[in-house]
Amino acid sequence: MGVTRAELPDPEDLARRWWRPVYGVALSLTGRAADAEDLTQEAFLRAFRALRTLRRADRVGPWLVKIVKNAARDRARRKRPRTLADAAERLPAGDDPEFEEATVEAWRRLPADERLVVWLKVVDGMTIRALADLLGTSKSSVDRTLRKGLARLRKEVARC
Numbered sequence: 702m703g704v705t706r707a708e709l710p711d712p713e714d715l716a717r718r719w720w721r722p723v724y725g726v727a728l729s730l731t732g733r734a735a736d737a738e739d740l741t742q743e744a745f746l747r748a749f750r751a752l753r754t755l756r757r758a759d760r761v762g763p764w765l766v767k768i769v770k771n772a773a774r775d776r777a778r779r780k781r782p783r784t785l786a787d788a789a790e791r792l793p794a795g796d797d798p799e800f801e802e803a804t805v806e807a808w809r810r811l812p813a814d815e816r817l818v819v820w821l822k823v824v825d826g827m828t829i830r831a832l833a834d835l836l837g838t839s840k841s842s843v844d845r846t847l848r849k850g851l852a853r854l855r856k857e858v859a860r861c
Contacts, residue, residue: 710761712749720745722835723765725827729820730773732808740776744769763837770813807857815850822847 723744728737747768755764808816818836821827827835832843 709752709755710758712752715748715752715761716745719761719765721825722762722821722827722831723769725821725825726766726769726817726835727773729817729824730770730813740769740772743776744772747772760837762835766836804858807854810857811850811853815846815853818843818846819850819854823851 720741724737724741727740727744728734731737731740744765748765751768755761811819818832821832821835822829829840829843829847832847833840836843
């Protein structure tokens with residue numbers, strides 16, 4: 702059984718409280734601010750339409766993470782590069798193209814869960830506790846995923 706009608710979060714309050722964390726997840730998945738903004742909007746539209754499927758009011762964060770991940774997956778299926786040139790156009794420009802390319806490739810090789818946790822912790826500055834709450838897991842699990850992701854990223858970048 703889901704959340705009662707009285708327990709359903711108000712959509713405006715939901716967006717106000719969760720916009721930044723959901724945007725952080727979207728940014729970690731897309732790597733680009735404009736794409737993350739679009740994905741965040743899409744995720745909240747989906748969430749508003751699906752509010753009645755929320756099973757527990759205390760699990761809004763993990764529910765929203767699932768929605769944004771699904772929206773990103775759907776979007777990626779629609780936008781897959783068809784050629785190598787299409788894929789190359791998506792890489793960000795930098796001062797040192799070799800290092801930039803190596804870093805982007807290392808980032809892309811990270812498993813999605815590690816990429817998400819590293820991004821939200823390092824770039825967005827979320828605490829381990831906030832990440833655990835958002836992802837619906839334990840602090841030790843988040844810490845382990847963070848350490849694995851950072852170690853893997855260092856190793857990959859050092860190889861290049």
